[in-house]
Amino acid sequence: MSTLSNSRYHHGNLRQALLEAALVILAKEGEAGLGLRDLARAVGVSPAAPYRHFDSRAALLEALAVTGFQRFTARMEAVAASEPDNPLAAMGKTYVVFALQNPNLFRLMFSPQLKKAARPGLAMAADAAFDTLRRVVSDSSAEGRIKALSAWAKVHGLAVLLLDGQIAIGAGEDTEALIAEIISSL
Amino acid sequence: MSTLSNSRYHHGNLRQALLEAALVILAKEGEAGLGLRDLARAVGVSPAAPYRHFDSRAALLEALAVTGFQRFTARMEAVAASEPDNPLAAMGKTYVVFALQNPNLFRLMFSPQLKKAARPGLAMAADAAFDTLRRVVSDSSAEGRIKALSAWAKVHGLAVLLLDGQIAIGAGEDTEALIAEIISSL
Numbered sequence: 001m002s003t004l005s006n007s008r009y010h011h012g013n014l015r016q017a018l019l020e021a022a023l024v025i026l027a028k029e030g031e032a033g034l035g036l037r038d039l040a041r042a043v044g045v046s047p048a049a050p051y052r053h054f055d056s057r058a059a060l061l062e063a064l065a066v067t068g069f070q071r072f073t074a075r076m077e078a079v080a081a082s083e084p085d086n087p088l089a090a091m092g093k094t095y096v097v098f099a100l101q102n103p104n105l106f107r108l109m110f111s112p113q114l115k116k117a118a119r120p121g122l123a124m125a126a127d128a129a130f131d132t133l134r135r136v137v138s139d140s141s142a143e144g145r146i147k148a149l150s151a152w153a154k155v156h157g158l159a160v161l162l163l164d165g166q167i168a169i170g171a172g173e174d175t176e177a178l179i180a181e182i183i184s185s186l
Numbered sequence: 187m188s189t190l191s192n193s194r195y196h197h198g199n200l201r202q203a204l205l206e207a208a209l210v211i212l213a214k215e216g217e218a219g220l221g222l223r224d225l226a227r228a229v230g231v232s233p234a235a236p237y238r239h240f241d242s243r244a245a246l247l248e249a250l251a252v253t254g255f256q257r258f259t260a261r262m263e264a265v266a267a268s269e270p271d272n273p274l275a276a277m278g279k280t281y282v283v284f285a286l287q288n289p290n291l292f293r294l295m296f297s298p299q300l301k302k303a304a305r306p307g308l309a310m311a312a313d314a315a316f317d318t319l320r321r322v323v324s325d326s327s328a329e330g331r332i333k334a335l336s337a338w339a340k341v342h343g344l345a346v347l348l349l350d351g352q353i354a355i356g357a358g359e360d361t362e363a364l365i366a367e368i369i370s371s372l
Contacts, residue, residue, distance in 0.1 A: 110347075110350055110352055111350075112349070112350040112351055115351065116351070116352070117351075126352075146364075146367050146368055146371070147371070149344075149353065149364075149368050150340065150368045150371045152343070152347070153339075153340050153341075153343035153344035153347060153368060154336065154339050154340040154343055155339075155343070156343035156346065156347055157338070157339035157340055157341070157342035157343025157344070157345075157346065158335075158339035158343070159343075160342065160343065160346050161296075161338070161339060161342055163298070164296055164297075164298040165298055165301065165302070165303075166296055166302070166312070167335065178332075178335075181332050182332055182335050182336045182339060185332070185333070185336045
């Protein structure tokens, strides 16, 4: 693809275009395929243009993880609102399905390489996801925190075990039904 | 270290010596530090000697994961037997503590790179760990499987979230006490 003029992107639009293109590359090729120069080529801007929005590859990965958490939280909030009878089970299933549908993004969001302690924006986006769970599970007491951590551990573990191919799924077995059965014991 | 005569190892002893040395290297340096030649040097045998026991680096990693599962299962069986009143909580805590004490070994045991479907020995060792959990949780019915998967998902998720630094531990908070509280809701 030829490098088009950067002027087709208004300020802000280029950042969004870069993030969208990066999400596509991440989904197809994994984190290893993501470089700022390749991204510039994919979006059709000069090699230097992405640096106006992302200082480094690490900054791009952080922005992708933040975007991932925002979409993840929005999806969990929407499903909790739409299933008021059992919001916890609905959120749990959404958590696991999100991971299976977006494996590379999910791994990036929870990558130990992206240290949340050193990245306030990422920590805030991750906390918002946990707060959504906590509001549904219980109040803000210490006991409520334990309950929310317990529910989180279960859905996260199920997502990771399925992503990593650790749970033996029988031939013809319906993975979504299995997820629903395991989650329903929340 | 100078290369000693291979004759100091009887058949079988060398394999065991290589595995023990590899476990130490894995714990200290992670998987990246493990090569068959480095291992030969660490044990003090000729560079070719490890190949009599392990065809390849992948075979060594598989043997380490099998050893990990055997020790993990033995520890869980011992703790379940010693705490008959609440074997599930005891096993759950042991699961998470094993992961935190042996992070690199735990990651290797559950690595998606070591495909269990293609490695019957590894699949058998992993199944033995799951069977230990399943015997404690319930019978061998379909419902028992769901209960066991549910308990597994929870302890695995807690282990992974703690290993990856995703759960915010307050200053002065006791991690083992937190684990026990979360597990006790099993």
